[in-house]
Amino acid sequence: MKAAVLIEPGKPLEIENLSISKPQAHEVLIRTAACGLCHSDLHFIEGTYPHPLPAVPGHEAAGIVEAVGSEVTTVKVGDAVITCLSAFCGHCEFCVTGRMSLCLGGDTRRKAGSEPRLSRGDGSAVNQMLNLSAYAEQMLVHEHACVRIDPEMPLDRASVIGCAVTTGAGTIFNACNVTPGETVAVIGCGGVGLATINAAKIAGAGRIIAADPIPEKRELARKLGATDVVDALANDAAAQIVELSKGGVDHAIEAVGRPASAQLAVSSLRRGGTATILGMMPLGEKVGLAAMDLLSGKKLQGAIMGGNRFPVDIPRLVDFYLRGQLDLDSIIAERIPLEQINDGFEKMKRGDSARSVIVFDQ
Structure with a gap:
């Protein structure tokens, strides 16, 4: 699959062909439909926030479930889903007290020594960023990093719900x-x-x-x-x-x-x-x-990610859009292919537009 890889901070992302593992227990393979460019990714790209490299950024995405691993109960093949970086384990103190966005999500990642979710042709691992790595044609994530949505929802607009809208709306409805x-x-x-x-x-x-x-x-x-x-x-x-x-x-x-x-x-x-x-x-x-x-x-x-409870909040936000209350069309400034991702981040640095969204061929 094609993916945008961050190799060195301060340098443009490079488009590479990567291998993606098969879903293990509680994992979901998603065909990415769209992914928004978020300023949070730019912090990692510019090196102001550290991350193990090489890595595939991207966390504001929507797509279609292609395969599921054993024990997955929340989604099935063919479902439209939105991903969210605040993956939650479901059993830590933060989760059981209703503060899911604070969960560190350790159980949603593969254990050390396991086959990497992403790798190059020579078998070397490529790091997954924020449990997602959505600047790629496919994502392999824990089932607690995505949520099923109404299939009537346009996926390019659905993608921005995954971070910008969940954060902003969650702040209003939950944190404040x-x-x-x-x-x-x-x-x-x-x-x-x-x-x-x-x-x-x-x-x-x-x-x-x-x-x-x-x-x-x-x-x-x-x-x-x-x-x-x-x-x-x-x-x-x-x-x-x-x-x-x-x-x-x-x-x-x-x-x-x-x-x-x-x-x-x-x-x-x-x-x-x-x-x-x-x-x-x-x-x-x-x-x-x-x-x-x-x-x-x-x-x-x-208010990290707006203090969201995304399995509940995201479907409600989708419903707000479908009923004409949430204006996602005005938030999206342009739709671009993966190959123009670096140009999109340059526009972001200039600050002269709202949201650029990468749209993948389906």
Whole structure:
């Protein structure tokens, strides 16, 4: 199968023909239909986050089940599925207390010494990234890394649910538990930020303020439900948000991964408000609250993958799309073949579009 391989940080991905193993117990072989380009992958590609190499990135995907191993009970051959990087074991403390996105997923990977899921022609192993490695024509994953969806769902749009939408919507519905009428500010209008805005609208948020330095993205945010927009790089961006929300927002959600954006989120809060950091900050960076913020009851939290419970959340998000409430069409900026993946990441670096999606021939 063809796959995009990261060989060295800071270098373009290389298209190679790799071998993929047969499904073992609890494993599912998926024919990849589409995979979104996510900024999280770019962190690994650029080397700001370490990972054993060579590896195949990609984690925001949808496809069709081609084969299943023994003991698989959640999907069958022919099912349409969405994959999710927050693979869960189902029996650790995090799983049994309902915090599945925090599961380290050790039991969802093959044991050391086993045949690798991915390999080159000479038999050398290629590392699987985030339990998925979706920039490839096929994926071999644990059954707890995918979920069956309505077969009527278009798979190119389904793919972006696997990360951007699950993260953004999960933050609104799970991590923040936004209630109707509450005010929300979203810092950063990429795929995750736009999905967060759309979900805030679905949740019935009152004022939804989008902050981004790029005018085109601010206008896209309006289309997806923002009531107001602010230039995130303006010197008075926080003051604008506080004024628009009449004293600060109930929830400020950072969807970029930059210290300045996190500070903007914290500075936009009202008394008792919560700042939620979704972006992957540079390793070593810290975000904090001042003493007066703490005395004002303000809170700061992270929300990996939006605190999702993806086997339940993802089918619901698919239903939102099919009923016309979730706007995935506007989030997707372009559809490209695997061979154009490096061009897609260059566009991402420029920040001038929303989501690029790789579409594979079926």
